[in-house]
Amino acid sequence: MKVSVLFSSGKDSSLSALILDRLGYKVELVTVNFGLLDTYKFAEETAEILGFDFRVKKLDSEILEKALEILIKKGYPNDAINYLHRVSVEEVAKEAESEAVADGTRRDDRVPMLKLSEIRSIEDRYNVEYIAPLWGFGHRTIKRFVERFFIVEIDESDKVKKADYEAELRELLRRRGYNVYNYFPKEHMQSRVIGIKH
Amino acid sequence: MKVSVLFSSGKDSSLSALILDRLGYKVELVTVNFGLLDTYKFAEETAEILGFDFRVKKLDSEILEKALEILIKKGYPNDAINYLHRVSVEEVAKEAESEAVADGTRRDDRVPMLKLSEIRSIEDRYNVEYIAPLWGFGHRTIKRFVERFFIVEIDESDKVKKADYEAELRELLRRRGYNVYNYFPKEHMQSRVIGIKH
Secondary structure (H helix, E strand, O other): OEEEEEOOOOHHHHHHHHHHHHOOOEEEEEEEEOOOOOOHHHHHHHHHHHOOEEEEEEOOHHHHHHHHHHHHHHOOOHHHHHHHHHHHHHHHHOOOOOOEEEOOOOOOOOOOOOOHHHHHHHHHHHOOEEEOHHHHOOHHHHHHHHHHHEEEEEEEOOOOOOOOHHHHHHHHHHHOOOOHHHOOOOOOEEEEEEEEOO | OEEEEEOOOOHHHHHHHHHHHHOOOEEEEEEEEOOOOOOHHHHHHHHHHHOOEEEEEEOOHHHHHHHHHHHHHHOOOHHHHHHHHHHHHHHHHOOOOOOEEEOOOOOOOOOOOOOHHHHHHHHHHHOOEEEOHHHHOOHHHHHHHHHHHEEEEEEEOOOOOOOOHHHHHHHHHHHOOOOHHHOOOOOOEEEEEEEEOO
């Protein structure tokens, strides 16, 4: 069975893909892009290192505009990131050939995180299975898995070349003349998988 | 790394064990018993079929008495089963050699189900990792896995030879002269793994 894993090149979505591969799924990594930055190139590099199929899913920039609206209204990124995540899952789920959609959200995460009611709605509407392999694991267990399997590059958000929702949302905020650090925490560490341990 | 999987011989705890095995854990199946029934023998049979280490964890019958009290007070089994489950996880977690404790609870389950606050408390107090591999999967995904991997015997609760908490709790209720069907639904289907597909 094929599973489309929403992929940022970070350790969580990489681990999620690796687990599904071990459970017998045919894994395809999907990186969402709104046309502002070409960060999906970094995801493509990591996908190659991991050895999984990869594609970019272009989404309408209006979705990112809506997320910006939410961000400015709320003053902090949680709801905006959750919105981008939910829409991304839905857009992949509604593709005709989708059987299963997965992501790298974790038990101990707050953002992004789908509600159970949102998951059931997506599963029912698009006749698709949603899978979050890391929901079963705490942060210590995940840390151990990541150390076992991956070589990870860790740095501050602005420096790491990672294809997550945040990168393009921050970029749009910047282009509109806002101070990014009024909306995003300054010392937010990001990670990207740059190697695999066999 | 070793993981102790709370094991009833049912499809969920069997699948949980199989997933952890595929992720590289050394799996040990642990069946809890309160000394009322020897249903752990059925769990031992299934453990042998699955090819994992197995042991019985004897727990004080006072715990079962407490569960009976909760059951009678509430009038339905949810809180009593949750109590038995939480205590069982804790008792395995507090063993000196425990590194990780797992169970077969699922994303779409209501009972038994640990709260996130309970999990974090157990992880912190006993310096152990709690893992619920099936939290990441919906019922359709789990059904597909079960069909792929196991041969399952399905029947009504009273007939299936399964080592779950319910069996001994129902037995204690019966011995105390209560009508079991005033507390448990009559048509509750139970399942037990009796074969593995390679």
